[in-house]
Amino acid sequence: MKAETKYKGSLKLAAIGDALGWMTEFEKSQGSLKKKFGTDYINSFHDWEKNVGGRFYGYVDKLNSGSYSDDTQLLLSLARSINKDGFVDQQYFAKKELPNWLLYSRGAGRTIKNAARKIERKSAKWNNNFFTFKAGKTTIDYRESGANGAAMRILPIALANFGEPDKIKEEIFGNSIITHGHPRAILGAMLYGYSVDTILRFNPENFNYTNFLTELGKDIHQKFSINFLDNPKLKNWETEWNKNSKEPFRILFKSIIDETQEYLRTTYKLITNNSSDFDALTKLGCYKNETKGSGTSTVIAGIYLACKYSKEPLKGIEQAVNSIGTDTDSIAAFAGGLIGALHGQSIIPSKWKNVQDLDYIDAISIRLLEISESRAEFKKTITTESLKSISEIENDNFEINERVFLETLGEGRIEAIDRQKTLTKGKYNLILDVQFEIGQFCRFAKMLNIEKEGKSDLFTENIENEVNLLNGLNLDYKSKERIEKFMESLNETNKNEFKEIIKLIEKRAKR
Numbered sequence: 001m002k003a004e005t006k007y008k009g010s011l012k013l014a015a016i017g018d019a020l021g022w023m024t025e026f027e028k029s030q031g032s033l034k035k036k037f038g039t040d041y042i043n044s045f046h047d048w049e050k051n052v053g054g055r056f057y058g059y060v061d062k063l064n065s066g067s068y069s070d071d072t073q074l075l076l077s078l079a080r081s082i083n084k085d086g087f088v089d090q091q092y093f094a095k096k097e098l099p100n101w102l103l104y105s106r107g108a109g110r111t112i113k114n115a116a117r118k119i120e121r122k123s124a125k126w127n128n129n130f131f132t133f134k135a136g137k138t139t140i141d142y143r144e145s146g147a148n149g150a151a152m153r154i155l156p157i158a159l160a161n162f163g164e165p166d167k168i169k170e171e172i173f174g175n176s177i178i179t180h181g182h183p184r185a186i187l188g189a190m191l192y193g194y195s196v197d198t199i200l201r202f203n204p205e206n207f208n209y210t211n212f213l214t215e216l217g218k219d220i221h222q223k224f225s226i227n228f229l230d231n232p233k234l235k236n237w238e239t240e241w242n243k244n245s246k247e248p249f250r251i252l253f254k255s256i257i258d259e260t261q262e263y264l265r266t267t268y269k270l271i272t273n274n275s276s277d278f279d280a281l282t283k284l285g286c287y288k289n290e291t292k293g294s295g296t297s298t299v300i301a302g303i304y305l306a307c308k309y310s311k312e313p314l315k316g317i318e319q320a321v322n323s324i325g326t327d328t329d330s331i332a333a334f335a336g337g338l339i340g341a342l343h344g345q346s347i348i349p350s351k352w353k354n355v356q357d358l359d360y361i362d363a364i365s366i367r368l369l370e371i372s373e374s375r376a377e378f379k380k381t382i383t384t385e386s387l388k389s390i391s392e393i394e395n396d397n398f399e400i401n402e403r404v405f406l407e408t409l410g411e412g413r414i415e416a417i418d419r420q421k422t423l424t425k426g427k428y429n430l431i432l433d434v435q436f437e438i439g440q441f442c443r444f445a446k447m448l449n450i451e452k453e454g455k456s457d458l459f460t461e462n463i464e465n466e467v468n469l470l471n472g473l474n475l476d477y478k479s480k481e482r483i484e485k486f487m488e489s490l491n492e493t494n495k496n497e498f499k500e501i502i503k504l505i506e507k508r509a510k511r
Helices: 003-024 030-037 070-080 090-101 110-118 155-160 165-176 183-199 209-217 232-243 249-272 277-283 295-308 313-321 328-343 358-372 456-473 477-488 492-510
Strands: 048-052 059-063 132-135 138-141 403-406 410-421 427-436 441-449
Touching: 003 070, 003 155, 003 313, 003 328, 003 358, 059 410, 070 090, 070 155, 070 328, 070 358, 090 110, 090 165, 110 132, 155 165, 155 183, 155 358, 165 183, 165 232, 183 209, 183 249, 183 295, 183 328, 209 249, 209 295, 232 249, 249 277, 249 295, 277 295, 295 313, 295 328, 313 328, 403 427, 477 492
Parallel strands: none
Antiparallel strands: 048 059, 132 138, 403 410, 410 427, 427 441
16 A cells, blocks of 8 residues: 555544544533434534633634544644654744644643643743643643643654654654643653554554554553653753652653553453443543543554454544543544554545545645655745734734735635624624635634724624514513523524524414
């Protein structure tokens, strides 16, 4: 099988797994899936909606079929940060890609978003982004950040450096510590990179899960040695990490390697015993709140599904997507990246080919292959600063088809503009859809002041329409006001459904 089909298959199926899994990530049951999508088993894309930004300041993100989340966004950001020699420009990723990504991020978790905000500090560098953040009443330290936000983006490092496992692991370590400080996050990312590098060597007809898992677990402490921490660029990071920790980093990392090896042994037994996927993911910690987003647990869940379903690979992705209660998008993306690296892009069905930015993902795949074969050229610097910057949305003065600029993505065109009133009085969200020339679509949102932007007429008209809807019910002012506030909290689908109910009540009231 040609390397190009494997590279394209790996990146595409990672993005497809992310897009499918994002649809199910926050669902509670098969029943809620049925209510939302008309089916209790997701194996194709749907248009859907997601409330973003909280109750009082948020808006409804209307997602087109095939839309992917932060998993793929950050994967592409990292791919753009890889030099032609396969080494990652860690400082560029940290100080340019991450802060710009915050402007268009979708579905991101609190750790990665806080890391992206903290790296903007002048004192922060890629190898010195130590921080804390609040989660409710709890203060979380960077050293405790063990989720899969690093693992979900590192696939391009493995592809760009195929056949160089030591380089892959060191580059992944360096990129991981920009956002995550706990060994579970870092080792999970390193294990995923090594797994991709390993599975690329197999062809589907000679793949054997026993051999694959044995290769991953064999001499695991030597394989995931972190002696490169003696490198001056990383030594200072380790010293700082150890300052406020009860246990030295290398000791803790060693214990997580032991834990991971046990997970790999468990994976082998689960497949051999033909355990149910629910039992398997339960034993791998994917349903427990404490570990469901763990870098090691979710990566090994992806490995499990890629191995178990090596003869029916699409089912491996679908089972990840429909394992309600787990981190479905990341597990499906991990499984997809491995499955694509094994089987190539030819297995992708037509119903999945409308995943967002497919052509751009193809272009990135080719670029990574060129890097791995030492035939990549220098990237051209993006310079179109004469255009209006989309990173500085200060006013509602954008127009459809207007050309705009973002430092990391270059020139783009505004395709659509939406304005949604918030529940907080006097505020609204300006939402801009931008298609960039390089091939990536992004949605930007900024909360603005209705009066300052001169949009009072626009939103007054909308409110009057809602009030008129209630006139036939002969309600007092306070009741109408309560209903109006309730309607403002609904997404568009539920709001329209509620309007139909009000109309039906009005008809019956007139009888």
